[in-house]
Amino acid sequence: MKKTFLVAGLSAISLFIASLAMAHTPLCSCYDNGDGTITCEGGFSDGSSAAGVIMRLMDASGKVLMEGKMNEDSEFTCKKPDGPYKVQFDAGPGHLVDVNGDDIVE
Amino acid sequence: MKKVFFVSLGFIVSLLFSIPAFAHFQMIYTPEIAxxxxEKIDLKLVFTHPFEAGHTMDMGTPLEFFVVHKEKKTDLLDTLKPITWTSLTNSxxxxxxxxxxxxxxxxxxxxxPAYYYDEGEGIYMxxxxxxxxxxxxxxxxWDTEIGLPAEIVSLDKPYALWTGCVFRGIVKSAGKPVPFAEVEVEYMNHMPMMDKNAFAKEAKAEAPQDAFVTMGIKANAAGEFAFGIPKAGWWGFAALGVGPDTQHDGKELSQDAVIWIKAVDM
Structure with a gap:
């Protein structure tokens, strides 16, 4: 009996955690540092950290130019590509944010 | 003759006493907060009576003006430039x-802000x-306690409120909650015009009676208050006389905590 209760409790908790994970929105914003580099900040609408989230730089055709990770301050700095580009914040399925290079200004 | 004098004196005195019925509110204003x-934002610091866009007080040079972002404090005092703000009755x-x-x-x-001497009330604010x-x-x-002597700590994001939402805060004095704190609530009824440094003449709402101009509410035993927002726009909350300092320059001081919120229609 106790075991059933525990299992039910655990699955309820895991459901709860899963629903929390779904409820938050990934957020990413980038700016041009004016020195040939750009910095992106990431996070989630519930205030949780984006440390370790995969960051991609892609050209106009979608080819990945560079891949890296958000640092412990949820920031990612890299060299600004020459041509048209976009930045992708990839926190897993349903948690992708694309930032167009044209919108990355000083 | 004497009677006329006394009647008019009485009238003047009652006028004087009627002024403090509308609350003083220190504003920090910028048009958009979400x-x-x-981007670059413009800010105006005005000490006024926002519902009426009435008498605007002269501000002295503030003691402190700063911004906190990601727990980092940046001093902005030296960036302040003096301006003259025009209300509907003065400047x-x-x-x-x-x-x-x-x-x-x-x-x-x-x-x-600098201490302001209110002659009508005979106190510093x-x-x-x-x-x-x-x-x-x-x-x-948004929910961080900055550590100001008098402070309202938000329990709801002051910039993410729909009309009809509730805004809650905790009134604190030197970090401790203030049970049953008196809180004045006022609507910014005349929009500030950024380029003119003045309030718009047009009022957004009309109060049926003075109790609706400055709404007096109270915090509960834990120093928390809640306010349901009936109309989109800016609302100011001022917890009166809650700070630890009660005297300045040999006179009574009311050290208040103010916070501004902005609600939008769905």
Whole structure:
């Protein structure tokens, strides 16, 4: 009996955690540092950290130019590509944010 | 003759006493506080009566003006420029500045104004004021206790409120909750015109009676208050006389905590 209760409790908790994970929105914003580099900040609408989230730089055709990770301050700095580009914040399925290079200004 | 004198004196006195019925509010104003991305914003610091856009007091040079972003404090006192702000009845000394928001999160603007002597009430006032701007929707500092002598700590994001939402806060004095604190609530009824440094003549709402101009509410035993927002726009909350300092220059001091919120229609 106790075991059933525990299992039910655990699955309820895991459901709860899963629903929390779904409820938050990934957020990413980038700016041009004016020195040939750009910095992106990431996070989630519930205030949780984006440390370790995969960051991609892609050209106009979608080819990945560079891949890296958000640092412990949820920031990612890299060299600004020459041509048209976009930045992708990839926190897993349903948690992708694309930032167009044209919108990355000083 | 004497009678006429006394009647008119009585009238003048009653006029004098009727002025403090509308609340003083220190404003930190910028048109938009929920921004899509980091940008330069313009700020106006005005000490006024926002519902009536009435008598605007002369501000002295503030003691402190700073912003907190991702727990980092940046001093902005030297960026303030004096301006003259025009209300519907007078004009008063105020300040303006601009600030470049970079990246995302919350920026908590904090003002510790100069002591203001209110001749009508015969006391000094100091309204320690907070206003929070957010970019991209990322929450970072909106619920942080800054550590001001008198402070309202938000329990709801002051920039993410629909009309009809409830705004809750905790009134604190030197970090401790103030049970049953008296809180005045007032609607910014005349919009500030940024380019003219003046209030718009047009009123957004009409109060049926003075109790609706400055609404007096009280915190509960834990120092928490809640207010249901009936109309979109800016609302100011001022917890009166809650700060630890009660005297300045040999006179009574009311050290108040002010916070501003902005609600939008769905």
């Amino acid at each position: 921004l899509e991305k980091g 008063g000394k105020a300040f303006e500045t601009s600030y470049k928001l970079r990246g995302m999160g919350d920026w908590v603007f904090c003002l510790v 100091q309204q320690i004021t907070k206003m929070v701007v957010n970019t991209v929707g990322a929450p970072t500092d």
